[in-house]
Amino acid sequence: MSLGAYLAVATALFVLGLAMMIARRNLLYVLMGIELILNAANLNFVAFARYAAPAGGEAALRGQVFALIVILLAVAEAAVALAIVLHAYSLFDTVRPEEPDLLRE
Amino acid sequence: MERIAFALFAAIAVGGGLVALFHRSIVHSAFALMGTFLGISGLFVLLGADFLAVVQLLIYVGGILVLILFGLMLTKPDPSERKLRRVLLVLAAVAVPAAILVARIASAARWAAAEGPLPDPKPAAREIGFLFLLKDAYLIPFELAAFLLTVALVGAVFLARQPHPPPPGGEDR
CATH class of the missing domain: 1.10.287 (Helix Hairpins)
Structure with missing residues (x-):
């Protein structure tokens, strides 16, 4: 397989995640869209690491290490975002992202 | 062989994402997202990132997805929130610029990328x-x-x- 095939899959996942964030009116869909986008980025990191340094060694692992750190950030982000969603739900009794508008008053 | 495996995993990943985007029920969307994460894990295996594939399974399928499902259980979804027209419009509005951008980048860039069959990756x-x-x-x-x-x-x-x-x-x- 060529590098372009992996980049195409990553682009498709990125587009799906972004569309999910924008088009669906539920805070949990926003969360899922962010996870999809981060996964697409990870796929790019690993694919570039594999094809730029096919012989292996430290350069080939750099992309994988970066992807690991991105996964870790995604975990922290998911935990905090879910806490915020639950808090907003108990305050506003809805998970629609456009309902909370306290700052507008 | 690798080509078949790549096609399979890519289809699982992108198909799961499509179902997650379009399905009316958010619970089904969450489970379709599991397919996406599994497919990406398979792609990591094909790319020689064995450790990352296992981490992907553990963290995403075992952790983040369960977290999202807990979020679903603790909130009340709005079943009429999906408007097919809006989803299609947004998908087109995002996909067309992204496709043009990626095509331009791919045709212009000169990456030092290896072509053809790569040597087997090490653990x-x-x-x-x-x-x-x-x-x-x-x-x-x-x-x-x-x-x-x-x-x-x-x-x-x-x-x-x-x-x-x-x-x-x-x-x-």
Whole structure:
């Protein structure tokens, strides 16, 4: 397989995640869209690491290490975002992202 | 063989994402997202990132997805929220610029990328472990990541508590 095939899959996942964030009116869909986008980025990191340094060694692992750190950030982000969603739900009794508008008053 | 495996995993990943985007029920969307994560894990295996594939399974399928399902259980979804027209419009509005951009980048860039069959990858878990623990490699990001996880989890617990009841005589909320 060529590098372009992996980049195409990553682009498709990125587009799906972004569309999910924008088009669906539920805070949990926003969360899922962010996870999809981060996964697409990870796929790019690993694919570039594999094809730029096919012989292996430290350069080939750099992309994988970066992807690991991105996964870790995604975990922290998911935990905090879910806490915020639950808090907003108990305050506003809805998970629609456009309902909370306290700052507008 | 690799071509078939790639097509299979890519189809699982992108198909799962499509179902997640279009399905009316958010529970089905969450489970379709599991397919996406599994497909990406398979793609990691094809790319020689064995450790990352296992981490992907553990963290995403076993952790984040369960977290999202808990979020679904604790909130009330709005079943009429999906408007097919809006989803299609947004998908087109995002996909067309992205496709043009990626096509332009791919045709213009000169990456130092290998072509053709690559040599077999070596197992990566041991090397990644060494990289994370060596002082002149990634020790500082490793420690910072541990610190960030602690802060994020404590912060999440703090945020997710029930809000305080309004003080007597004060306004509600």
